[in-house]
Amino acid sequence: MSPLYPEIEPHAEGMLAVGDGNSLYWEVSGNPDGQPVVALHGGPGSGSSARVRRFFDPRAYRIILFDQRGCGRSRPHASTPGIDLSANTTAHLVADLHRLRRHLDVERWLLFGHSWGTTLALAYAQAERERVLGLVLVGVTTTRRSEIDWLYRGLARFFPEDWARFRAAVPEDARDGDLIEAYYRLANDPDPAVCAKAARDWHDWEAASMKVDPAAKPPARWSDPAYILARTRIITHYFHHNAWLEEGALLRGAAQLAGIPGALVQGRLDLEAPPVTAWELSRAWTDARLHVVASAGHSHADPGLSETIIAVTDRFAREIPPQS
Numbered sequence: 001m002s003p004l005y006p007e008i009e010p011h012a013e014g015m016l017a018v019g020d021g022n023s024l025y026w027e028v029s030g031n032p033d034g035q036p037v038v039a040l041h042g043g044p045g046s047g048s049s050a051r052v053r054r055f056f057d058p059r060a061y062r063i064i065l066f067d068q069r070g071c072g073r074s075r076p077h078a079s080t081p082g083i084d085l086s087a088n089t090t091a092h093l094v095a096d097l098h099r100l101r102r103h104l105d106v107e108r109w110l111l112f113g114h115s116w117g118t119t120l121a122l123a124y125a126q127a128e129r130e131r132v133l134g135l136v137l138v139g140v141t142t143t144r145r146s147e148i149d150w151l152y153r154g155l156a157r158f159f160p161e162d163w164a165r166f167r168a169a170v171p172e173d174a175r176d177g178d179l180i181e182a183y184y185r186l187a188n189d190p191d192p193a194v195c196a197k198a199a200r201d202w203h204d205w206e207a208a209s210m211k212v213d214p215a216a217k218p219p220a221r222w223s224d225p226a227y228i229l230a231r232t233r234i235i236t237h238y239f240h241h242n243a244w245l246e247e248g249a250l251l252r253g254a255a256q257l258a259g260i261p262g263a264l265v266q267g268r269l270d271l272e273a274p275p276v277t278a279w280e281l282s283r284a285w286t287d288a289r290l291h292v293v294a295s296a297g298h299s300h301a302d303p304g305l306s307e308t309i310i311a312v313t314d315r316f317a318r319e320i321p322p323q324s
Helices: 050-055 090-103 116-127 145-152 160-168 177-184 192-212 225-242 249-256 276-284 305-319
Strands: 013-018 020-031 033-038 061-066 109-114 132-138 262-267 286-291
Touching: 013 305, 020 090, 020 286, 033 305, 050 061, 050 109, 050 305, 061 225, 061 276, 061 286, 090 116, 090 262, 109 116, 116 132, 116 305, 132 305, 145 177, 177 192, 177 225, 192 225, 249 276, 262 276, 262 305
Parallel strands: 033 061, 033 109, 109 132, 132 262, 262 286
Antiparallel strands: 013 020, 020 061
16 A cells, blocks of 8 residues: 555646746645645756655645756756856745745745755755755755766766666767766767757666666656657756755755754665765754664665655644744
């Protein structure tokens, strides 16, 4: 029997202009008078997932999902030829959350983040502490250079054949250098065929880490050329610029979260976000409980991860007083 709450549909949705020509898609489901929770998706550039609604008791929560700049149903889409991503940075996304909160008339909210969404949640919480009721972070990342290097070089020792193909797909003079920069350039090449191939090669490498579970398959939307091109452009844009974060800043700033309850849900077998980052964060932020799920990797659909997430959100619904 699935531990997830039943499927639900939004009762409100819309587009929010946030400046720089960008409009964000947002939606609200669950109890209109419930505790507000906003879900920050991964990627960056993956877009929101309807499955995330099911991590929250719809009787207790007002569940807010949105697509970050350039992806999902937000516009302009990063698959657009000649797209300018200069106004798509971590600081812009933090400011977008501020605008979305005000647009939806939310005083304070719970933050839920997965993968890149945990980095964004930490950045927002450290900038807007007084607006945060608590944080539920799954597959914890802080987007340090060491974490980025692990994803696009360190993992090669586990998947040598896949990494050899990933490396061989960039120009020969770039293969021993910064592969993220090389893909960043390819994904923004004037030739659409070059862009499309770069996006496919990038996602083939990302799919390699799923091979730990023989039954795992890439998400269905990875078959959409526009989706993977937008996602590749956004990821390489963020990682090429180290997410515009000073190295280690989010871990150093975690002490600012003292008094805010947190839950860090981490798969022991997570190759994309190794457990060391969640452990380091739990030591820096003592109000956060670390939940390590022995059989799980990075996907929140992995065995035990969904159950742990729901146990946490149910507990927060009981322990965090409703907002007036």
